[in-house]
Amino acid sequence: MSTPSKITPHLGGRSGPRAPVRGSTRSRRGARSLPARAAGTVLVIAFVTPFLFAVSTSLRTAQDVAAHVLALPTRPTLANFSRVASDIHYPRSVLNTVIITGGTCVVVVVLGAMAGYALGLTTRGWSRWTYRAFITGMGVPLFVFLTPLYLLLRDLNLLGTTFGVILVYSAWNLPVAVFFYTSFVRTIPGELGEAAAIDGAGRLRTFFAVYFPLLRPVTATLLIFITIAVWNDLMVPLIFLQDPDQRTVMVNAYSLLDSRVVRPTDLFPAALLGMAPLLVMFAFFQRRMVEGMSGGALKG
């Protein structure tokens, strides 16, 4: 296929350092190929169209939309956005959701990293069983035991408190955190910890000074997962937070839209507003996220 002159002598190894060579040959071929480019564009369009449609519809008036579903905005208006934003108490909701999401992230990362540290360094029987106990909790849908949780929080007087919701989310996300952190800790050479011990550092110091910084890729991945999952969740705040002032973005959006007849000019702005903070985070951390989503998962 390729002429002999293109084959460079290898000294073995992975595709990393050679990627530029490979990439340039491939992408030159691929990028030039018109059908491929066309397919790519169709792909993007197919995926992004619902969003484009949402944006376009949000910028039009209700009458416009009712008359012509697929038209572009002729006189774009932000009225829908501002109306919906006020209807769902946007600033307050965002603040509430940020607090809950942030709180969950902190609790999960700290507790998960510590647990991963302990489980990753120990190989005794009980640690394997503890690890397994955590892992089996990974795929559990929360609403499966919403009722006992509700009763439990009520008995603990944590019903209707943001703290209670943070605890619930944290417990729910702990298995994934323990899974990732344990796998990652196991790949850290033991000498690092021992060197710290020789220097007189206790367990806590060793953890914070040596291990935790090394766990940063896992932490980054985890933060992204948790943020998306908690931000977008409806069930937990719906059930556990009754006070309207405490409501999250999703809950408010849901109560706005929960009627038989949903107007597109309410629906699409609400969806976009709900997604906006995540989009901002995505725009900033996009490279980390893609790396995280693919790389972090494979470490285990």
Add this chain to the structure above:
Amino acid sequence: MPMRTRIRTRTRSRTLLPFLLPAIGLYGLLMVYPLVRSISLSLTDSEGGPDSDFIGLANYREMLHDPAVRPALVNTLVFTVIVVLAQNAIGLALAALLRRWGAYGKALSVVLLLPALLSSLMASYIWSSLYQQDGAVNSLLNATGLGSLRHVWLGDPSTALYAIAVVHIWMSVGFAAAIYAAGFRTIPEDVLEAARLDGANRWQVFRKVEWPMLAPSVTVAVTLALFGCLRVLELPLVMTQGGPANATDTLGLSIYRTVFDSGNIGYGTAQSVLLLVVVTVLVTASNALLRRREGRVQ
């Protein structure tokens, strides 16, 4: 030497325990305990109030004969199989395609991740609107001359489940593609060169070299996909309420209905336990199979 190692391990374990306790405490209290309580609740006829009677396995027996539970279970499994297969096949194809396109490919893979940022709730609302009879999908079909393909997507029992599956696939393909893209990157270039030198065309290279080496990615992607599909609730809840004619009723939805609409907590929790069993069995089985395959082909 051996004795020193033994003592070291013992001390290590003990000093590490405090690191584990907070996590165990939180997890035990807010996950394990409610789970146990769920199981005990499923053995009662509780409706949430103070008095409920222990009725043993009656709920489970009722489940076996409930005409609504079996379609729900079947729909959930069909949905899961379709979505997991499609999501992984498309994700793999996309990853294979996009890796050759350099920067353009990278940008595309980012775009593919956008739907993952939406909550299922919002996606359901958006797509409900798109799927309406006079909504965007049908209008688009009309506009491109494919008007004969128009359907009442969510109202027709033969298309409803697939219509919902499309939404789930739309939301999760980017993520699968990212996992496979990373998998492709771990394949050493010299192995690929060797295969090409042997005269293998691109398809053969894929089948004989790349596909086996992607086995770990497959394990991760399939497992995560399974988790996401088996508990699907918001999509059918918002888009079809389980209809038409139970065509899109899933286990998750059935649980929701039993607990929140009928208030029959004992029975609803029994169904939750069923869901949990299904999830655990499927995930454990598929994981074991895939991990074994990893060992075989690598």
